[in-house]
Amino acid sequence: MTTPNQAPITFELKPSANPLPAVERAARLTNPGFGRIFTDHMVTIRWTEGRGWHDAQLTPYAPLEMDPANMTLHYGQSIFEGLKAYRQPDGSVATFRPEANAERFQNSARRLAMPELPTETFVKAVELLVQQERDWVPSEPEQSLYLRPFMFATEVGLGVRPANEFLFMIIASPAGAYFPGGVQPVSVWLSEDYVRAAPGGTGAAKCAGNYAASLVAQAQAAAKGCDQVVWLDAAEHKWVEEMGGMNLYFVYGEGDDARIVTPALSGALLPGITRASLLTMAADLGHTTEERRISTDEWKQGNADGTLTEVFACGTAAVITPVGSVKSEGGDWTVGAGEPGPVTLKFRKALLDLQGGHAADPHGWMHPIV
The missing domain is CATH 3.20.10.10 (D-amino Acid Aminotransferase, subunit A, domain 2)
Incomplete structure (x- = not known):
């Protein structure tokens, strides 16, 4: 995919005016499971042929509106990643090897004829979402905040070819211990x-x-x-x-x-x-x-x-x-x-x-x- 040379992307921050109250958030964190509960916000970045990456935003978590002829629904240009943010002993939060996820995301995009998101933009998007959702990061042993970066085609049409419009997103979901009762084979x-x-x-x-x-x-x-x-x-x-x-x-x-x-x-x-x-x-x-x-x-x-x-x-x-x-x-x-x-x-x-x-x-x- 061709992307013009462009300056580093600036993110527009539009946090929710009505995030989940702390009491309700704490209740959900008592037994988060995996992939069942989602945080208040998400990150989106658009890509258009000839323009490159643009409209980078942090916004409230919300449904997407999709045309029935969206090319992803028909031809499957869709990739994703998975990484976690962990509460540290001093109360801070850190992620594990996000640059490696960014590199693999680029490799996946290249294989599926999709645009490659720069590593620094991928990592910045992770940082912004985790910073915004800091209170969603669990503190119990083996718990974490699971981050799901993904990208899919948004062009409308039925021609079998690489799309010329894409949407990159990150959503987050608190994750409980995989083996809450002890490690089992x-x-x-x-x-x-x-x-x-x-x-x-x-x-x-x-x-x-x-x-x-x-x-x-x-x-x-x-x-x-x-x-x-x-x-x-x-x-x-x-x-x-x-x-x-x-x-x-x-x-x-x-x-x-x-x-x-x-x-x-x-x-x-x-x-x-x-x-x-x-x-x-x-x-x-x-x-x-x-x-x-x-x-x-x-x-x-x-x-x-x-x-x-x-x-x-x-x-x-x-x-x-x-x-x-x-x-x-x-x-x-x-x-x-x-x-x-x-x-x-x-x-x-x-x-x-x-x-x-x-x-x-x-x-x-x-x-x-x-």
Whole structure:
């Protein structure tokens, strides 16, 4: 997409005259769940061919009016991101690696023939919304304010081509602890009937269509009595890729000598920010790491002979989720003892402590906001 050179964008602030009263907000924060409650405001920026980015605003959260011939509804030019703001011990608020989200958002936009939002504009939009919604950031352990940046076509018409008008937005939703009753392992179904993505496709982009196409396999997993679906490669249906919308990690060995392995990025996998962070943290903790292909046979045999001791998934929403059992057309098996393993729990605690401001931040990943 062509964007003219332009000066840094200035945001117009139009805060709500009637935000939710503090008492009602506190009541909603007692049990926020995930993606059910939304804050008082949102950020919007428009893009038009020949003009570039313009009309950047912070406004009250409100419905959108959409023409039936909006090109997104017909051709699916829609991408999104997910990141969180965390309450720190001193009462301030910080986000985790927003620049990395901005870069991935640009990569997704490029793949779907959409305009690329500059990193500084993406981060500024995050900062403005979090500053405005500071009181919506929970303070209980493992709670956060989830931020959803997204962009979609707004041009009206039915021609099959890249749109020439887009809307970027950020909304926010307080998020409770993913495991309020303690960390529990999930069961997974190996999907051999469906694939998430293929090399050359949109697997590395965080686009809405990828998630729509995943729902039938997730429903199949539920019908098999499993919590999640694990995607295999498109060509041979034998190489492990992702779990639902999360990256996977495999632990070989035990204790300080445990080796940490994750499927290599192939163009069909989403390059998770949590995934990348854990590779760095694993090395910091003294573990050997590998990025390579892992087959379902290796997974099954490794659990059978004890060389593969733990498996976990990682992502923004759930942070780290242990995998306890696997079901497939070729047989079922248990991962380790079927319980969250010590390496999984160590990594989970290390990441949560960093994000919550209870541990050192040697790589400067936390971005202070207010």
